[in-house]
Amino acid sequence: MAVQACVNSKMMDEIDDDDEPIVFKRSKTASKQNPLNSATKKSSSQMHAGQSGKQVSEVRSPNGQNSISQKAKPVQSTKASLVKSPAASPKVSSSSVKASPAVSPSASPTKASISSAKASPVKSPVANSKPSTSAADQSKHSSQQNTTSSLKEEKQLINDSEDSEDDKPLISRLSAGLSKQSSNHADRRPNTSGLGSPPVQKPRVKCEDSDDEIPLSSKFQLKPNAGPSTSKSHDFDENKPKSPKLQQNGSTMKDNRIKKSSTVLNKRPVGEVKSSSQSPIKRPKLNDGSSPIVGKQVSVKAEKKVNEEDEDNVPISQRMKKSITPVNKSSSAKQKVTKVVSSSFKKTSKKSKKAVKKSKYSKSSKMLPGSGEGQKWTTLIHNGVIFPPPYKPHGVKMLYKGQKVDLTPEQEEVATMFAVMLDTDYMNKPKFKENFMNDWRKILGKKHVIQRLEDCDFTPIYEWHQKEKEKKKQMSAEEKKALREEKLKQEEKYMSAIVDGLKEKVGNFRVEPPGLFRGRGEHPKMGKLKRRIQPRDITINIGKDAPIPECPIPGERWKEIRHDNTVTWLAFWNDPINPKEFKYVFLAASSSLKGQSDKEKYEKSRMLKDYIQGIRAAYTKDFASKDITRRQIAVATYLIDKLALRAGNEKDDDEADTVGCCTLKVENVEPMPPNILKFDFLGKDSIRYQNEVEVELPVFKAIQQFRIGKSGGDDLFDKLDTSKLNAHLKELMPGLTAKVFRTYNASITLDEMLNRETKGGDVTEKVVVYQHANKEVAIICNHQRTVSKSHSTQISRLNEKIEELKGILDGLRTDLARAKKGKPPLKGSDGKPKKNLNPEAWERKIAQTTAKIEKMERDKETKEDLKTVALGTSKINYLDPRITVAWCKRHEVPIEKIFNKSLLAKFAWAMDVSPSFRF
DNA sequence: GTCCTGACTTAGCATCCGCGTT
DNA sequence: AACGCGGATGCTAAGTCAGGAC
Numbered sequence: 001m002a003v004q005a006c007v008n009s010k011m012m013d014e015i016d017d018d019d020e021p022i023v024f025k026r027s028k029t030a031s032k033q034n035p036l037n038s039a040t041k042k043s044s045s046q047m048h049a050g051q052s053g054k055q056v057s058e059v060r061s062p063n064g065q066n067s068i069s070q071k072a073k074p075v076q077s078t079k080a081s082l083v084k085s086p087a088a089s090p091k092v093s094s095s096s097v098k099a100s101p102a103v104s105p106s107a108s109p110t111k112a113s114i115s116s117a118k119a120s121p122v123k124s125p126v127a128n129s130k131p132s133t134s135a136a137d138q139s140k141h142s143s144q145q146n147t148t149s150s151l152k153e154e155k156q157l158i159n160d161s162e163d164s165e166d167d168k169p170l171i172s173r174l175s176a177g178l179s180k181q182s183s184n185h186a187d188r189r190p191n192t193s194g195l196g197s198p199p200v201q202k203p204r205v206k207c208e209d210s211d212d213e214i215p216l217s218s219k220f221q222l223k224p225n226a227g228p229s230t231s232k233s234h235d236f237d238e239n240k241p242k243s244p245k246l247q248q249n250g251s252t253m254k255d256n257r258i259k260k261s262s263t264v265l266n267k268r269p270v271g272e273v274k275s276s277s278q279s280p281i282k283r284p285k286l287n288d289g290s291s292p293i294v295g296k297q298v299s300v301k302a303e304k305k306v307n308e309e310d311e312d313n314v315p316i317s318q319r320m321k322k323s324i325t326p327v328n329k330s331s332s333a334k335q336k337v338t339k340v341v342s343s344s345f346k347k348t349s350k351k352s353k354k355a356v357k358k359s360k361y362s363k364s365s366k367m368l369p370g371s372g373e374g375q376k377w378t379t380l381i382h383n384g385v386i387f388p389p390p391y392k393p394h395g396v397k398m399l400y401k402g403q404k405v406d407l408t409p410e411q412e413e414v415a416t417m418f419a420v421m422l423d424t425d426y427m428n429k430p431k432f433k434e435n436f437m438n439d440w441r442k443i444l445g446k447k448h449v450i451q452r453l454e455d456c457d458f459t460p461i462y463e464w465h466q467k468e469k470e471k472k473k474q475m476s477a478e479e480k481k482a483l484r485e486e487k488l489k490q491e492e493k494y495m496s497a498i499v500d501g502l503k504e505k506v507g508n509f510r511v512e513p514p515g516l517f518r519g520r521g522e523h524p525k526m527g528k529l530k531r532r533i534q535p536r537d538i539t540i541n542i543g544k545d546a547p548i549p550e551c552p553i554p555g556e557r558w559k560e561i562r563h564d565n566t567v568t569w570l571a572f573w574n575d576p577i578n579p580k581e582f583k584y585v586f587l588a589a590s591s592s593l594k595g596q597s598d599k600e601k602y603e604k605s606r607m608l609k610d611y612i613q614g615i616r617a618a619y620t621k622d623f624a625s626k627d628i629t630r631r632q633i634a635v636a637t638y639l640i641d642k643l644a645l646r647a648g649n650e651k652d653d654d655e656a657d658t659v660g661c662c663t664l665k666v667e668n669v670e671p672m673p674p675n676i677l678k679f680d681f682l683g684k685d686s687i688r689y690q691n692e693v694e695v696e697l698p699v700f701k702a703i704q705q706f707r708i709g710k711s712g713g714d715d716l717f718d719k720l721d722t723s724k725l726n727a728h729l730k731e732l733m734p735g736l737t738a739k740v741f742r743t744y745n746a747s748i749t750l751d752e753m754l755n756r757e758t759k760g761g762d763v764t765e766k767v768v769v770y771q772h773a774n775k776e777v778a779i780i781c782n783h784q785r786t787v788s789k790s791h792s793t794q795i796s797r798l799n800e801k802i803e804e805l806k807g808i809l810d811g812l813r814t815d816l817a818r819a820k821k822g823k824p825p826l827k828g829s830d831g832k833p834k835k836n837l838n839p840e841a842w843e844r845k846i847a848q849t850t851a852k853i854e855k856m857e858r859d860k861e862t863k864e865d866l867k868t869v870a871l872g873t874s875k876i877n878y879l880d881p882r883i884t885v886a887w888c889k890r891h892e893v894p895i896e897k898i899f900n901k902s903l904l905a906k907f908a909w910a911m912d913v914s915p916s917f918r919f
Numbered sequence: 920g921t922c923c924t925g926a927c928t929t930a931g932c933a934t935c936c937g938c939g940t941t
Numbered sequence: 942a943a944c945g946c947g948g949a950t951g952c953t954a955a956g957t958c959a960g961g962a963c
Contacts, residue, residue, distance in 0.1 A: 684956055685930055877929055
C-alpha cells in the first residue's frame with residue numbers, strides 16, 4: 001500500500017507541474033484570458049422596461065429588519081462538498097474490495113436519554129394532527145379547532161363557487177372571477193409576483209378529459225424545436241426575436257413592494273412562526289384511492305394554445321400584474337404537436353437513466369471519454385482524504401461549582417467544543433445544551449463530579465481560546481505565510497484528482513473535524529457530539545487500476561474500497577449525527593463533471609420555457625377539477641411556479657420542522673378575502689418565508705376548501721407529496737420536477753430584466769443594473785442572510801459623515817453667497833480663514849460635495865437594502881451563466897465585474913456562448 | 920404505491936484575506 | 942501598524958429526486 005501511495009502521489013506531482021488554472025481544462029473554447037474582455041460589440045436591442053410587476057414581500061432578518069436594495073453583494077464560491085444523504089450504505093459495488101473489516105456502525109451519540117428537565121423547544125403537539133380526508137368528512141368536525149369558524153365560512157364560499165361552478169366552462173368561470181379581481185385590485189401587487197396570473201386567460205383549445213394516451217409532455221410541447229433534445233435548438237434560438245411582452249414591467253422593487261408585510265421578521269424565529277405545530281406526528285401517507293394522479297391527466301388538447309408570443313416566457317411572477325387581459329388575445333396558433341419521446345426519459349434502470357441525463361439535453365457537452373450507460377468516468381486517480389490533526393490537550397481547567405476540575409483529554413476536548421461556542425446564539429437554546437450535556441455525560445461517566453451543566457463554568461477555556469485566536473492574529477505576515485505554506489504542502493496531494501487523465505480539483509478533501517452539531521433553526525439534534533471520523537469509517541471510490549490511497553493514519557485502514565464509475569464521489573462516510581446519512585467527498589464546482597451537470601440543469605429549465613404555457617393552462621384548468629388530488633396538484637404547481645416554492649419533501653421528526661410546498665400546513669397559508677393568500681412558514685434552513693400574494697380566485701377558493709375541517713398543523717395538501725407531484729410534472733415535460741421551476745423563473749427573470757433595463761451608460765451603471773436584477777431573483781427565491789453585527793454601526797457612521805458633509809455644504813453656500821457679493825469667505829470651523837475664491841470655484845466645490853453626499857446616501861440605501869438579501873446563492877445556483885456572459889459581451893462589461901474567480905472557474909463551460917444568447 | 924436508500928444540489932454562516940483608510 | 946470592511950473561500954447542513962425493494 002505504501003508503495004502504491006508513493007506511485008500515486010508521484011503521478012499527481014507530475015501533473016501538478018502544470019501551472020495552468022485547472023479550471024478551464026475541458027472547456028474547448030475557454031481561454032485563460034477572459035474572452036469577454038474583448039467583448040463582441042453588438043448592438044443590443046434594449047428593451048424597455050415597462051414595469052416589473054413584481055412583488056416580493058420579503059422577509060426576515062434577525063432583527064426584524066426587512067430591507068432590500070441593490071448593491072453588489074458578492075457572491076460566494078461554491079464548493080462541491082460533503083453532503084449528507086439518507087441511507088445506510090451506498091450501493092455496494094460488485095468490485096468492492098474490503099480494505100478493512102472494521103465497519104463500526106458509527107457509535108453515534110445515541111438516543112439522548114434526555115431528561116425533560118430543561119425547557120426545550122419541543123414542537124408543540126398539535127391537538128389534532130390527523131388530516132382528515134375529505135371535505136365532506138371534515139365538515140363533520142367543523143366545530144373543532146381554532147380555525148373552525150372561518151373555515152366554515154370558507155366552506156360556504158367554496159360550496160358556492162366550486163360546486164356550483166364545476167360544470168361551467170372553465171373559461172367563463174375564470175374570466176368572471178378574474179375580472180372581478182382585476183377591478184378590485186387593479187393595481188395591487190402585494191408581493192413577489194404581483195397579480196393574478198395569466199394562465200387564466202389563455203385561450204383554451206379544448207377541455208375534454210380525453211386524450212389520455214397522448215403523453216402529456218407532447219401535448220404541451222409547442223415549439224417545433226422544443227423537446228428533449230432541444231439544447232441545440234435552444235442554442236440556435238439565441239437570435240429569435242424577443243417578444244415585447246416584457247415591457248410592462250419595470251417598476252422597481254421598492255415601488256412594488258406594496259404589500260410588504262409589516263411584520264418585522266426574524267430569521268429562524270423561535271416559535272413565532274406558524275410552522276410549528278408542524279405536527280410532531282409524521283404525516284400519514286395519502287392516498288384515499290380517490291384518483292390516480294398521474295394516469296389520466298390534463299385534459300388539455302394536444303395542440304398548444306396560442307398566445308405564444310405573449311407571456312409564455314415571462315415569469316409568472318411578473319406576468320401576474322399584467323393579467324386580466326381578454327381571453328381571446330391573439331390566436332396566432334403556433335400549434336404543433338411534437339410528440340416527445342417521453343419514453344426516452346423513462347428510467348429503465350438507474351444506470352441508463354444516468355446515461356440519459358448525460359446526453360439528453362446538452363448539445364455540446366461532450367460525453368466523457370468512455371462514458372457509457374450511467375458511466376461518469378473511466379479512470380479515476382486520487383489520494384483519498386486528509387484527517388484533522390489529533391486533539392492536543394491544552395490543560396486549561398474549567399470550573400465546576402467554582403472549583404477547578406481535572407478532565408481527561410477526551411473530556412476536555414468535548415468541553416472545549418462547548419466553551420468555544422459560549423458567545424454564540426446556541427447558548428440560548430436549551431435543546432443545544434441538553435443534547436450537549438447528554439453526550440458529554442457519556443464521556444464523563446456516570447460518577448463524574450460534573451453532573452449539571454448549570455454548575456459548569458467554561459470561561460477559563462473560552463478565554464484561553466480567545467487568546468489563542470488573538471495570538472494567531474498577531475502573527476507576522478511571514479509567520480502566517482509560512483504556516484499557510486506548510487499546510488499547503490501537507491494538503492497538496494489531496495487537493496486534486498485525475499479524472500480520465502485530466503486534473504480536477506477536489507471539493508472537500510478534508511474530513512470533517514469533530515465538534516458539536518450546529519443544526520439550523522430548532523433542530524432537535526443541535527448540540528450533539530459529532531464524533532471524530534477515522535479511516536475505518538471511510539469508503540474510498542477510485543479507478544480499478546489506480547493505486548489505492550495510503551491511509552494517512554498509521555495502523556489504520558479504510559473501511560472499504562470501491563471502483564464504481566457510475567457515481568462521482570471519491571469517498572464517503574456515515575454522518576455521525578445521523579448514521580443513515582452520508583457525507584461525500586466530491587470534485588470541486590469547477591470540475592467538468594460538475595460543469596456538465598450544471599449545464600444540463602440549465603438546459604432543462606430552458607426547455608421548460610417551451611412547455612410553460614401548456615403547463616400553466618393545464619393547471620389553471622385543474623384548479624376547478626372535481627378530483628381533489630388533481631386540484632391539489634394544480635394549486636401546488638401554481639404556487640411553485642408563481643412563488644418559486646421548493647417541492648417540500650417529508651421530514652423526519654429528528655429534523656428541524658420546516659416545510660416546502662407539498663408540506664405546507666393549514667396554518668402556513670391564510671386566505672384573506674377576496675383573493676389574497678398570506679404565507680408564513682419556515683423553509684429550508686429555517687429561513688422564514690412571509691409573503692402576501694394576490695392569487696387567482698379559483699386558487700384562493702381551492703385553498704379555502706383544502707383547509708376545511710383541518711386544524712392548523714394539518715397538511716394543506718393532504719393528497720399530495722413530492723413524488724406524486726413530480727410524477728405529474730414529468731407527464732407534462734420530460735424530466736420536469738418542481739425545482740426546475742425555480743431555476744426557470746430565476747433565469748428568465750434575470751434575462752428579461754437585463755434586457756429590459758440595460759440602457760447604456762458606463763460599466764458601473766450596467767453593473768448596477770445587473771445587481772438589481774440579481775437582487776430581484778434573490779428575493780423571488782427568498783435567499784436571505786443575517787444582518788451583520790456591525791450593520792447598525794456602519795449605518796450610523798455613514799449618517800455622521802453625511803451630516804458632516806451637509807454642514808460643510810451649508811458653509812460653502814454661505815461662502816458662495818458672500819463671494820457673489822464680493823465679500824471674503826467666513827472663517828472655517830477650525831477658526832482659520834478660508835481661501836478667497838470666485839463664485840464659480842465655490843459652485844464647483846458645492847457640486848463636488850453634493851455629489852459626495854449623494855453617493856453616500858446611495859451607499860447607505862444600498863447597504864440597508866441588501867442587508868438581508870443574499871445575492872450569491874442565486875448567482876451560484878440559479879442563474880444560467882450564459883445569460884450573464886452573453887450580456888457582458890453585448891454590453892462590453894468585463895465578466896470579472898460580475899463573476900469572481902471561483903465563478904469564472906465554475907462557469908468555464910459557459911464562457912464561449914454567443915453574445916446573442918437568450919435564456 | 921410506499922418506504923427507504925443513495926447521490927447529488929442548494930444553502931447560509933464562519934473564517935480568511937486583502938485592501939483602503941486612519 | 943492598526944483597523945474596518947467587504948469579498949472570497951471554506952465548511953457543512955439541508956434540501957431534492959431517482960430508483961429499488963417490498
